[in-house]
Amino acid sequence: MRLVILDRDGVINRDSAEFVKSRDEWRPLPGSIEAIAALSKAGFTVAVASNQSGLARGLFDRNALRAMHRKLRRLVAAQGGRVDRIVVCPHGPDDGCSCRKPRPGLLHRLARHYDVTLYGVPAVGDSLRDLEAAASAGATPVLVRTGNGRKTEAALPDSFRDVAVYDSLEAVARALVRS
Numbered sequence: 625m626r627l628v629i630l631d632r633d634g635v636i637n638r639d640s641a642e643f644v645k646s647r648d649e650w651r652p653l654p655g656s657i658e659a660i661a662a663l664s665k666a667g668f669t670v671a672v673a674s675n676q677s678g679l680a681r682g683l684f685d686r687n688a689l690r691a692m693h694r695k696l697r698r699l700v701a702a703q704g705g706r707v708d709r710i711v712v713c714p715h716g717p718d719d720g721c722s723c724r725k726p727r728p729g730l731l732h733r734l735a736r737h738y739d740v741t742l743y744g745v746p747a748v749g750d751s752l753r754d755l756e757a758a759a760s761a762g763a764t765p766v767l768v769r770t771g772n773g774r775k776t777e778a779a780l781p782d783s784f785r786d787v788a789v790y791d792s793l794e795a796v797a798r799a800l801v802r803s
């Protein structure tokens with residue numbers, strides 16, 4: 625199988641400093657839905673790994689999160705694609721969990737689910753913690769310039785100097801489909 629792991633906010637949908645709290649606030653970035661569909665059609669299994677500390681902060685509940693993800697899945701399905709699996713860290717920054725990125729727990733969970741190693745698996749994110757989680761899970765970090773991406777790119781630590789950077793998920797998908 626060819627697995628690709630995506631961060632959610634700032635990669636698939638618009639991020640917000642006030643958190644994305646509802647189905648209506650969940651708005652796809654231009655081209656992101658089509659990009660996921662293109663990956664599916666090219667044979668990739670698309671999984672999403674997302675920090676959602678808004679749950680721990682009481683900003684929205686599981687039902688609201690489910691509604692956002694139904695919207696995502698429905699939009700992708702309408703383009704002939706599929707989001708195969710979504711894993712979420714519901715904890716806050718001070719909860720000491722092992723799943724909140726930059727920790728690798730969410731990615732490990734996907735590796736166990738699919739019974740694969742993450743070596744060579746692209747893990748696409750817009751924040752440093754996405755790249756760090758990818759690296760510590762043994763996946764291949766990929767940075768997009770949407771969301772926090774430009775800020776992240778401008779402040780990349782030396783250890784990520786050679787990370788692949790793309791303008792958008794659409795550009796990542798185009799490169800992966802060609803590869």
Ligand SMILES: [Mg+2]
Pocket residue numbers: 631632633634635639749750751771
């Ligand atoms: Mg993000």
Ligand SMILES: [Zn+2]
Pocket residue numbers: 713714715721722723724
């Ligand atoms: Zn967690």
